[in-house]
Amino acid sequence: MKTKVFFAILIFAGIFNGRVFSQGKLLTLAELQKKKLFRSIDEALNEPDNVYRMNLSGSGITSLPAEIGRFRNLQSLNLSRNQINDLPSEISELKNLQWLNLEGTSITALPGGISGLQNLISLNLNEVTSLNVTDALSKIVKMKKLKELSMNSVYLMSLPPQIGALSQLEKLILKRCGLAEITNEIGSLKNLKILDLSFNEISRIPESIGSLQRLEELQIGGNQIISLPESIDNLKDNLLVLGLAAEEAGTFATNPISETDVMKIQQRLPNTKIVFVWK
Numbered sequence: 001m002k003t004k005v006f007f008a009i010l011i012f013a014g015i016f017n018g019r020v021f022s023q024g025k026l027l028t029l030a031e032l033q034k035k036k037l038f039r040s041i042d043e044a045l046n047e048p049d050n051v052y053r054m055n056l057s058g059s060g061i062t063s064l065p066a067e068i069g070r071f072r073n074l075q076s077l078n079l080s081r082n083q084i085n086d087l088p089s090e091i092s093e094l095k096n097l098q099w100l101n102l103e104g105t106s107i108t109a110l111p112g113g114i115s116g117l118q119n120l121i122s123l124n125l126n127e128v129t130s131l132n133v134t135d136a137l138s139k140i141v142k143m144k145k146l147k148e149l150s151m152n153s154v155y156l157m158s159l160p161p162q163i164g165a166l167s168q169l170e171k172l173i174l175k176r177c178g179l180a181e182i183t184n185e186i187g188s189l190k191n192l193k194i195l196d197l198s199f200n201e202i203s204r205i206p207e208s209i210g211s212l213q214r215l216e217e218l219q220i221g222g223n224q225i226i227s228l229p230e231s232i233d234n235l236k237d238n239l240l241v242l243g244l245a246a247e248e249a250g251t252f253a254t255n256p257i258s259e260t261d262v263m264k265i266q267q268r269l270p271n272t273k274i275v276f277v278w279k
Contacts, residue, residue: 040059051071052074053076054074068091082105105128107131120143125149129154129155141162141163151174151177167191178201180202185208198222203226214238218242222246246275254277
């Protein structure tokens, strides 16, 4: 009899834990676009369990209320173009969040719990010029499912070696970040398909770039690069675009690579479209 009671208690505990820790279905982008789009917190609070995507871009808000934590099914959150200085700790409760857009906000630091958003696949920090970058990156590198990271116009100077921990990253956009060098650990991003390092102060691309066997697009226009490493040959099967020049305001900024060297690179990468401007 005692055994039966004990067994029943175990079953009950399992059901209880399942209710507490169960996670809703993660939707694809196509599935998510079919869900209702909420454009205000007040509207969303009327039906919190039905909130899967929210767009507050350019809405004039200056803070995000703690109630954001009530939207446990939220998977896409756009806060771009608002004068938001910080994010509430309750954002860490959005365990299903996959897309987070903070572009053009005034955020100075990412909350400590943001590393717990282990389903986040896309993070947009473009033009968040007030951001404490060292602190932010220490949290970002813990987001193991991250596939897209964009930090245009965020001053970095250099990438930390820890960037190599983002093994699922497919798209890394770092235009106008003041980058002077690229860490060798960039070669650890085996799933990277798009890498944009345009308009920085880079003079050398590391040999480890040749380890990016899935790389399809490499944009490095507007830097100080005079040559490419021999390992670039390893990318000949998958690299579709090599941007040695980048366009801005109708004009192209290039690199100090000679026409002769560019022609040699083209011979080594016969299937790659090379964008370059002759001076």
